[in-house]
Amino acid sequence: MGRRMRVRPSKFQSTIGFIGSLVFSVIGIGLLIGFRNNMIFIFFLLWTLIAFIQTAFYGINLFTKKGISLYSVSIEDDKEKKKDK
DSSP states (O other), X not given: OOEEEEEOOOHHXXXXXXXXXXXXXXXHHHHXXXXXXXXXXXXXXXXXHHHHHHHHHHHHHHHOSSOOOSEEEXXXXXXXXXXXX
């Protein structure tokens, strides 16, 4: 039986992602204020919501120890395989 490990972005990746998504959030807010056309407004509203979600994801991974994992991996040891044979 293997171990399950969670994989999350490194601190450097989280820092770059946090700064980048924060910039996109600010751009989205600025464009939301500037446009009043319905279709463009909806597009930038979705843009801003996605940017906020990314900012939260990278912020949690950057500022907390546990963080949010991208995926989990199952690892099997060679010793366990030899015991089974």
